[in-house]
Amino acid sequence: MGNDEDLRRAAIWLLGFVPEPADLNLLAHAAQASDEAIRSAVVGTLGSHGTEPAAIDLLLQLLADPSPQVRISALSSLGFLQQPRTLQKIRSLANDDSPRVRAWVAIALSNFSALEPADVATSAVLDQLAADADPYVRDQAAAARQRKPPRR
Structure with missing residues (x-):
């Protein structure tokens, strides 16, 4: 055992x-x-x-x-x-030392599109992640952008 x-x-x-x-x-x-x-x-x-x-x-x-x-x-x-009150804390991990964590920030945020269709702070974080030095992070940010409606 x-x-x-x-x-x-x-x-x-x-x-x-x-x-x-x-x-x-x-x-x-x-x-x-x-x-x-x-x-x-x-x-x-x-x-x-x-x-x-x-x-x-x-x-x-x-x-x-x-x-x-x-x-x-x-x-x-x-x-x-998809609880809106968690968004700020999720976004704060966009500066995490781990590229995998940063990629998962994008993945997690992409699930919020129905609740936060024009969230400027989330869009800014996805912009930041789309310019990340790590290609996996950039790919996940691009995929998240495709799942989220554009900001108005």
Whole structure:
């Protein structure tokens, strides 16, 4: 059988199948774990809580995680959930040190087109990412631009 960390990851993952608000305190505690895989599992499980404000707040906190993979997972969940109150924090990662994180900023922002059709701040971030030194970031920004309506 696996070690305790493997069991913790599995337990956190299983919580996502029947999300309960009472689990959020446990997930908040697990989000502080030293194991990156546990923090990543927390992100996936938080996504199962949908637009529950406490879950969104935890996802926003995880955007500051030291692990690029955890930040990417949080961006993915927040992009899927499309909560306008998360836009500013998502946009702030356009200056992240990791090119993959910057690319996922563009991907996450592209999901907001229905909610923010002429968002000048989002358009400015996509412009910045379209001029990024990394080709993957530029490609994702270009793809996001194609999915978003032009600014007016």
